[in-house]
Amino acid sequence: MSAVTENTASSAAPARPLLARVNWTSLAPWLYTLGLFVLWELLVMALDMPPTILPAPTRVFEAIMQYWSPIWKNSLQTLYTTTVGFAIAVAAGLALGLFVGWSKTIYAGLYPLMIGFNVIPKVALVPILVIWFGIGAVPAVLTAFLISFFPIVVNVATGLATIEPETEDVLRALGAKKMDIMLKVGIPRSMPYFFGSLKIAITLAFVGSVVSETVASNYGLGYMMSSAQSQFNVPLVFAGLLALAVEGIAMYALMAWIEMRMTGWAHRSSMSH
Amino acid sequence: MPHLVSIDNVDMRYGGVNGTLAVSGLTMKVDKGEFAAVVGPSGCGKSTLMKLVTGLHIPQSGVVIVAGSQVTEPVSIVGMAFQNPTMLPWRTTLDNILLPLEIVEKHRHRLRAHKKEYVEKAEHLLETVGLKGFGSKFPWQLSGGMQQRANLCRALIHEPELLMLDEPFGALDAFTREELWCVIRDLHAAQGVTIILVTHDLREATFLADRIFVMSARPGRVLKEHVVPFARPRDLDVMYEKGFNDMVHELHGEIASARVVA
Ligand SMILES: Nc1ncnc2c1ncn2[C@@H]1O[C@H](COP(=O)(O)OP(=O)(O)OP(=O)(O)O)[C@@H](O)[C@H]1O
Numbered sequence: 001m002s003a004v005t006e007n008t009a010s011s012a013a014p015a016r017p018l019l020a021r022v023n024w025t026s027l028a029p030w031l032y033t034l035g036l037f038v039l040w041e042l043l044v045m046a047l048d049m050p051p052t053i054l055p056a057p058t059r060v061f062e063a064i065m066q067y068w069s070p071i072w073k074n075s076l077q078t079l080y081t082t083t084v085g086f087a088i089a090v091a092a093g094l095a096l097g098l099f100v101g102w103s104k105t106i107y108a109g110l111y112p113l114m115i116g117f118n119v120i121p122k123v124a125l126v127p128i129l130v131i132w133f134g135i136g137a138v139p140a141v142l143t144a145f146l147i148s149f150f151p152i153v154v155n156v157a158t159g160l161a162t163i164e165p166e167t168e169d170v171l172r173a174l175g176a177k178k179m180d181i182m183l184k185v186g187i188p189r190s191m192p193y194f195f196g197s198l199k200i201a202i203t204l205a206f207v208g209s210v211v212s213e214t215v216a217s218n219y220g221l222g223y224m225m226s227s228a229q230s231q232f233n234v235p236l237v238f239a240g241l242l243a244l245a246v247e248g249i250a251m252y253a254l255m256a257w258i259e260m261r262m263t264g265w266a267h268r269s270s271m272s273h
Numbered sequence: 274m275p276h277l278v279s280i281d282n283v284d285m286r287y288g289g290v291n292g293t294l295a296v297s298g299l300t301m302k303v304d305k306g307e308f309a310a311v312v313g314p315s316g317c318g319k320s321t322l323m324k325l326v327t328g329l330h331i332p333q334s335g336v337v338i339v340a341g342s343q344v345t346e347p348v349s350i351v352g353m354a355f356q357n358p359t360m361l362p363w364r365t366t367l368d369n370i371l372l373p374l375e376i377v378e379k380h381r382h383r384l385r386a387h388k389k390e391y392v393e394k395a396e397h398l399l400e401t402v403g404l405k406g407f408g409s410k411f412p413w414q415l416s417g418g419m420q421q422r423a424n425l426c427r428a429l430i431h432e433p434e435l436l437m438l439d440e441p442f443g444a445l446d447a448f449t450r451e452e453l454w455c456v457i458r459d460l461h462a463a464q465g466v467t468i469i470l471v472t473h474d475l476r477e478a479t480f481l482a483d484r485i486f487v488m489s490a491r492p493g494r495v496l497k498e499h500v501v502p503f504a505r506p507r508d509l510d511v512m513y514e515k516g517f518n519d520m521v522h523e524l525h526g527e528i529a530s531a532r533v534v535a
């Protein structure tokens with residue numbers, strides 16, 4: 001929106017200086033990121049930090065260049081385990097969410113169970129997964145799945161369980177069965193909740209896969225960082241962190257975009273969550 | 274002549290044996306084609322009455338008969354509209370209005386093949402309530418009054434024999450409300466539909482109804498039944514006649530004393 005006003009303003013007054021024509025709002029994230037790196041660099045210089053404790057960003061970028069190939073390979077591995085785990089979480093979370101939200105009784109019965117399951121730190125499950133499946137990609141995928149599916153279930157179930165009673169009355173008075181109400185109201189209604197939960201879920205999926213890779217794998221960014229750490233290669237650890245941040249932001253942005261595309265009506269109508 | 278709606282000595286209690294007794298000994302009859310209004314103190318069981326007639330609740334004792342058969346499950350010859358328009362925000366206004374046709378047994382199998390005919394009907398209804406050309410808008414692009422008009426269209430699309438209105442105009446400003454009174458009045462006159470209107474607005478009840486039921490405080494029952502004498506078609510000017518004000522005054526007194534008794 002601001003871009004449009006900027007453009008019309010600048011065509012009306014073509015002589016305006018360059019600085020006034022820049023769209024600062026869309027530039028801001030980049031500038032702030034840059035600012036963070038500059039601050040970081042200055043801090044390292046000012047405190048004279050050794051690179052084994054806190055490497056400067058320039059040093060980290062050097063490491064990225066130097067270890068480009070393993071970083072790239074392990075990033076793809078982590079992206080792969082995360083995405084697979086997340087995809088399973090989406091399918092299972094949607095299905096379980098619809099099931100739980102279907103009736104008040106199921107909701108009441110399963111909710112405490114799910115809370116109990118969710119308070120278990122998922123990292124505690126990794127050893128069990130290793131016993132069952134050995135080390136490698138499978139525990140990483142499963143940890144990503146286990147940690148990310150809960151918010152999807154809760155959101156979908158909440159969307160179903162909060163149908164306005166009046167809407168339900170209007171439809172039931174017309175002879176609607178439970179199935180009709182779910183298809184016509186419940187499921188469309190829970191979609192904004194579902195797509196909203198994807199952003200949280202993808203972030204958690206990264207946590208799960210990286211934790212599992214750190215303790216029980218020979219691939220992935222988690223493994224790469226933990227082995228770099230054991231060799232005191234701290235710049236490479238930070239390079240791994242940066243790679244994770246980039247992947248995380250990219251996936252988050254993708255989920256936010258999907259949410260916008262699929263349920264734009266929920267942002268413009270009064271129904272918000 | 275048999276009544277379209279007949280409620281006979283009905284008790285309805287919410288939440289088990291020791292729950293709230295909402296209505297008790299409720300008896301009322303509404304004839305086919307009649308416009309009935311129900312007034313009474315807040316919480317006296319008016320909305321409960323609506324749900325009993327539509328079959329959303331089944332009474333613990335007493336009998337509710339609609340169109341000749343006892344109500345034991347939701348009856349699909351009714352249309353309902355509440356104070357809250359409850360339009361679905363992901364559907365256009367037109368698709369919202371067509372929603373009942375996707376549900377009601379008689380229409381749902383015909384809808385796909387006869388879509389055009391139904392859309393025409395919906396558009397005709399939109400025109401009747403003064404919303405011509407708004408079918409493609411989403412509900413959140415309409416004002417509260419416009420949403421309420423669309424809500425009326427949705428209640429009428431499947432040509433119900435009985436229209437149940439629960440404070441449909443409660444949230445609207447005085448001018449919009451009067452305009453919608455006229456819309457409802459004309460719909461009633463044109464379609465011969467039977468209407469039961471729950472309202473807190475005594476002028477609304479007196480202007481629209483043929484018969485007004487005054488309910489007691491909870492547990493609700495019918496205290497008094499008034500036949501509204503003004504000839505139809507009624508003009509908004511009828512509200513400035515002395516007889517009209519006397520009637521409103523009398524209703525007001527009855528409800529005030531019903532509240533005191535409670
Ligand atoms: N689902 C419910 N569960 C338990 N009690 C209920 C329920 N619905 C209504 N009641 C109780 O039944 C009584 C009658 O409620 P009802 O909604 O029929 O009143 P009303 O006349 O429509 O009130 P108002 O004029 O405020 O809309 C109230 O005392 C209310 O507390």
Ligand SMILES: [Mg+2]
Nearest residue numbers: 319320321439
């Ligand atoms: Mg009510």
